[in-house]
Amino acid sequence: MAHPRCMGKMLRYFESHRLFEKNLRLSPNINYGQPYRKNEKDIPRICVLYYRRGANELYYEIEVFVDILLAEYCLREIVQREKLLKSKILLAERNGYKEAGCHEELIQLLRQYSKAEYDLYVAESRLPIGPVHKSYHTLRQNPVRFLRPELVEDCKARGGCCGRTCGCCRTRHEQSTRPKGLGHCTPSCECCINERGFEYSPEEITSFAEDFKNQLQDDNPAYIVQMADISFLLPLATKGDKSSRQNQQQGGNFNRRKGIFRKR
């Protein structure tokens, strides 16, 4: 559960912007990820998410979402690794010796950060203009967007700081000097490493990123649909919501997306 102070911030932000997205919900295509036969023709594996707007359906190749999610993951990993290395250097200095290896890795990380930032820029530029583009960029203007309950639960389930009382995730945006790479714990989170009692090897860290990519590209669309929903779309308004009721009086739809996070 997000910290009340952060939830308040999120609500105020979206209330002040009054941003609405009507019925925005992404669904996988029929026979997602499976080759099949239609009218005696072989149809190859197709992986797209779509939403319906009136008579129109808008389709997105999943790579559009996968590339952005991976670039963001990569930035998070780098930013958390940077914090870890800086702590190690500080500790070494206090104890009167030099962590030469950490200094070298820090220089490498700066290069990786620039590269990942550029990768994210390129991936974002491929997101087609439309409601998903709009809601994605609206979310990104909110520094505590990643404290929505679904992502907090995901962090908990992965054994991250949201499952403990340390509060690392909910204060990360206040402590980071980086404009990008905010979010929940990765294998390089310093606090998680202290809790676990060991650091993952570079190979293990790479394999975590690979696993994330494989999950997103799986033939079963459950994970990509969930991640696209919580990372690209504003939360759905709930039935009891005041603005939703006003909308109903105006002949609107209950399930439209509203620009605030749902209270729990």
Ligand SMILES: [Zn+2]
């Ligand atoms: Zn922590």
Ligand SMILES: [Zn+2]
């Ligand atoms: Zn952590």
Ligand SMILES: [Zn+2]
């Ligand atoms: Zn977390």
